[in-house]
Amino acid sequence: MSKNKFIANDFLLQGKYAMELYHEYASKMPIIDYHNHLPVQQILEDKTYDDITEVWIAGDHYKWRAMRALGVDEKYITGDASNREKFQKWAGTVPYTVRNPLYHWTHLELVRYFNFHELLSDKNADTVFQLTKEKLATGEYGCRGLLEMMNVEVLCTTEDPTDTLVYHQTLGQSDFGIKVGTAFRPDRAILIGNEDYNNYLDVLEETSGTQIGTYQDLCDALLDRLHYFKVNGCSISDHGLSYIPFEEAAPITIEAIFQKRRAGKMISPIEQEQFMTALLLFLGECYHEMGWVQQFHLGALRNNNRRMGKVLGPDTGWDSIGDFKQAATLSRFLSKLDENNTLSKTILYNLNPSDNEVLATMAGNFNDGTVKGKVQFGSGWWFLDQKDGIEKQLNTLSNMGMISTFIGMLTDSRSFLSFPRHEYFRRILCNLFGAEIQRGELPTDIKWIGKIIQDICYNNAKEYFNF
Known part of the structure; x- marks a missing residue:
């Protein structure tokens, strides 16, 4: 049998400085995995x-x-x-x-x-x-043991507003030593063009105890669920959208769009963007009021293979990178919240690597000195969470922003065996810094560079999310 020699002690580490940074600084840090899709019921039951x-x-x-x-x-x-x-x-x-x-x-x-x-x-x-x-x-x-093996300190799953959070509640009352939080993901309430939109609102009605006959009713129902999530320890939201639209319209227009869709009629692309803009601004204001962090995962082109989608359903491996325009409307959306002093801490993730510089510089537009790293250019995501994608994200952030304020990696995974991806990221990170020390592009101040490494791996996220 072939011996696996490349997953050795110094895997991905080239040179003594990279090795020292990883082994002496990065490897010992606990893991904060602030975005994943792990099934909490399985953690509760220690499946x-x-x-x-x-x-x-x-x-x-x-x-x-x-x-x-x-x-x-x-x-x-x-x-x-x-x-x-x-x-x-x-x-x-x-x-x-x-x-x-x-x-x-x-x-x-x-x-x-x-x-x-x-x-x-x-x-x-x-x-x-x-x-x-x-x-x-x-x-x-068991699930808990697998998490403990990897030195996980905090993890945050992702749930729809209609989730009861019963498993989070019970787990929070247990003696399990790892903090398990959640993120509020209201995509299905935002995407008014979805075929099942009205069916989803019916479920949201039942969960929130609010009859949703008007746009204001929808906002009230979502606000009810936001408070429910907050009471249950949530302080993060998440959105998986192709792009952030920005097409403002008068309240009477938004109400007419909602009534039209609630009546089962189709709405135009411009009407969809007007509605989504209004609801995203409302949610953004709510997040700021509650002191939450908001995340935006942008750029996926989902469910491309219609034939296989009909057989297996969505989220079965038929998604790819999209080439949506991001900059102009994202800028207007963030600026609108900023003008009203309602822009909360924000993390921007792109799936198209051509948007790296766009999002990195966009984040810099709204870092106003009130919070360290207030708007973050998020880690390499999905198709970009590999070595090349991670290096490009780190280099872009270094060139366009402040790598020292970066909140580091996450798994974005449904698997309990995915946590070595944090090690993978940390080795790549240390190798980048170590190589530059080796070339004389950074000083040989290992103690200081080591502190920056530890901040990126753990300390920045702990401070940013207030865990």
Whole structure:
């Protein structure tokens, strides 16, 4: 069997300064994962998994896309093949993922969670399946144990306004040592053009106890849920939008648009933008009033494959980078909130790498000195959370802003085995700084640079979110 030699002590670290920064400063810092999609019920129940397919492959769109690209039949991805068969197909795919981040992540996760140091392939798939199955059956490999293994201190999941947060409530009353918060994600209330929009409002009516017959009723219902989330410890919002629209309209126009849609009629693209602008401004004002952080994930082109979407539904690996225009309307939206003194701490994430400089400089427009790093150019996200994407985000932020105020990495994952991505980020970060020290572009003040590294890895996020 091939020995996995590249996930070694100095993986991704080139030179003595990079090694020192990582081993002496970055590696010891706890993890604050302020944006992910982990199922809180499983944390509450300390769920254990029957096998590695269940915890590692199910729901992982990255792996699914790789297998599809290699010609693996859907039966072995989302179909009715056994978990052992699915793992066999994934293991056979791994050697072909060279230079894809999956190759690094796969072997890093096998080492960190299971102490397995060989290169995964179809030749040792049975061995790995059995080894991991035995470990996953032990108590220390429940959801909580997996989080504790990675030194996680805080994590924040993402929930719709209609969520009861019952699992967060019960978990918060337990003796679990990791803080588990949530973020308020009102996308379905904002995206008025969605086919199921009225059905969603019916659910929001029931959850909030507010009959939603007018636009003001909708705002009241959302405000009710905002207060509910706040009482349950929430202090973060999140939005996954193609772009931030900005098309202002009179209140009477917004009401007419809402009534038209509530009556089951379709509305025009301009009407959608007018409605979304009004509601986003309302929510932004609410976030500021409550002292929340708002996040905007921008640029995804979702559910592209209609044929497979009809078979498997949304969020099954058919999304890509979009080329939406971002700058002008985002500027007007942030400026409007800023003019009214209602711009809260804000994190901007882009999915299109061509928008790196746009968002990095946009953040700088609204850092007004009231809060350190008030508006953040967020970490590499989704298709950009790999080595090249991370380096480009770090370099752009360094060139256009203040890397020293950056709040660092997150997993944005549904998997309990994804937390070595923080290590991956930290190694890349330390290698960038270490290489520049080596070249004389930064001083050999390891203590000071080490402090900056620790701030990026942990301290800045802890201060920014007030955890």
